[in-house]
Amino acid sequence: MNKFTEFHLSENARILSPSIPGEKSRSLLDFQRAHEGSIVSYPVAMPIAISHAKGSIIEDVDGNRFIDFFSGAGVLNVGHSNPYVLSYVREQQEKLVHALDFPTANRMQLVQKILNQLPAAIRDEYKVSFCGPSGSDAVEASIKLAKHFTGREGIFAFQGSYHGMTSGALSATSNVKLRSRLHAMVPNITFIPYNYSYRSFFQKDSSGRPGCLDYLEDLLSNPHSGHDKPAAIILEPIQGEGGSIVPEDGFLQGIVEIARKHEIVVIFDEVQSGFFRTGDFWAFQQSGVYPDIITMSKGLGGVGFPISAIIYKKNIESWGPGDHIGTFRGNQVSIAAGNGAFDFIEEYHVGRHAKEMGEYLLGKLRILSESVAGIGEVRGRGLMIGIEYVTDRITKKPDPVTVKKIRSVCLQNGLLFETGGHYNNVIRFLPALIITPAIIDHAMSIFEMANTEVFTESFVPEINQH
Structure with missing residues (x-):
């Protein structure tokens, strides 16, 4: 058995x-x-x-x-109604359900477990912030932080992307059908080709690097590209709704390299691909590069409890108390479910x-x-x-x-x-x-x-x- x-x-x-x-x-x-x-x-x-x-x-x-x-x-x-995780939920429900963003041992445990997924050498460079209950909330927070830090407005997103259904997240989602009849979306979103090797218009360059990276570099370096420097580049390390598209080796590394060169915030959206969906905690970890902001939700809630978070570098933290608030930023029961899922995954x-x-x-x-x-x-x-x-x-x-x-x-x-x-x-x-x-x-x-x-x-x- x-x-x-x-x-x-x-x-x-x-x-x-x-x-x-x-x-x-x-x-x-x-x-x-x-x-x-x-x-x-x-x-x-x-x-x-x-x-x-x-x-x-x-x-x-x-x-x-x-x-x-x-x-x-x-x-x-970890499956429907996982009894291991539900034991954490039942225990927490008897203690405390709602506590805004006051610290609790339960909350701090989940923060530490998330940060522990980072390599020890860079772990102290990052922080965790809980957002509203959905992945869209994490995306909204990440875009907001990038704009707040850089003072710029534009966002580069990718064809085939899905980031959510709230205003900013939907604006960075490429499916035009989802935005039909909506004429007041967040402006200055530029969609560029993802590294979709099965349907690529780009040949690899002489070094074997995905050719779509040269296109991105040209948009940022060419004075006549028609595009201002964006606040952030947001992408899914593996596209989900876009068709479970796994990019080629070198793509994520190239994105980070180009963004660093042009002082642009990099956001990896791990709402679907994160929390061990690929076997690794985050799908991007095999690339060996780390972004400025990581979004999480979905699996983080253990067995379906709503929660989301962003993990971001301390050096881009430009906001302060109250600059990004929300009533349901880390429900205590959802946090307990996340702790239970972490422990279950480690034990098994x-x-x-x-x-x-x-x-x-x-x-x-x-x-x-x-x-x-x-x-x-x-x-x-x-x-x-x-x-x-x-x-x-x-x-x-x-x-x-x-x-x-x-x-x-x-x-x-x-x-x-x-x-x-x-x-x-x-x-x-x-x-x-x-x-x-x-x-x-x-x-x-x-x-x-x-x-x-x-x-x-x-x-x-x-x-x-x-």
Whole structure:
């Protein structure tokens, strides 16, 4: 038995209803559509009403069980309802829930645990500040600090980026659809190409450095580039919603080098890729370079409690007491959940396990890609994985239609995942870091069957889609 088996409701899917959604789920979905705002989105593509969940298994109100390769949009890194973490939560709830930003032992423990992830040689150069409850709040705080420190307004962000839905975070998010009909966004945001090697317009330079770095250097050095020097460059070390894009070696190093040369603040957005999602605490750590500001949220809340933070260099701290405030800056229960998740990950060696399971899953996907011509690329690090679909491997024309079909077949058979990518043609796997080989095997059997069904044109659109 795998050491993590006990942390899951089961290790396989179980579909009891004639189709998904089942009758009870359909009733709740209908009620939601009638009485909740139309911004509800996830049940549109995954039409289920959840009863309970544990580990990597979700059970709906009809008794159907689904393998969860979504993890609450990358939040549930140690799985649903992890009992180890919940013991910290219950203990804290009896003591103190809300304390603004007053110091508590609970709060200081989490600050120290975060800082301990930095190399000892630079640990004293950084501080932690808790923000509002979401990743967007951390992004807003990071942009605000960069502007406050530099006295400049502009921000360079990247094509394929997703940083959140609040005003500043959305302004730095490249998906134009999300900003349609909004005409008063934060100004002076410049989008530049990310190091997306599968679809790169740039050749590597003579030293082997990603060519998109030369483009960035030209924007900053050329007096006629048309762009003022920005306050900050913000990027995801691995793009999440953009399609689980892992940049080439040298890209992050080059960004930091160029930014230092031009005295620009570097922000690494680790909201999704952080907290051991790749096996390392932060995805950028393999690069060996450290930014001025790091944003965190999602997995930091242990088992889904809302919290966010920025980790930043002391030498850019230009603000003082009250310059950035908020009522819910580090809820004590969320902090306790974060402490519990840290301790669980250390005790059970979850980072190492995530790397091993990531390689195991990537290996199976790469084997599958050999027999499925529609898979253009399989990529990822740890358990942050993307499978990009194309109509033709030579032209690389994106194929979002096939992705939707595969997702529908997988849903009907008990596998949940999110999609994304620059062209909505990427299937994204974000399973819990405590996933077991058995769960991966069962998930892959569903996924392989769905690919076979769709690519043999036996797919019949599900009439019960919502």
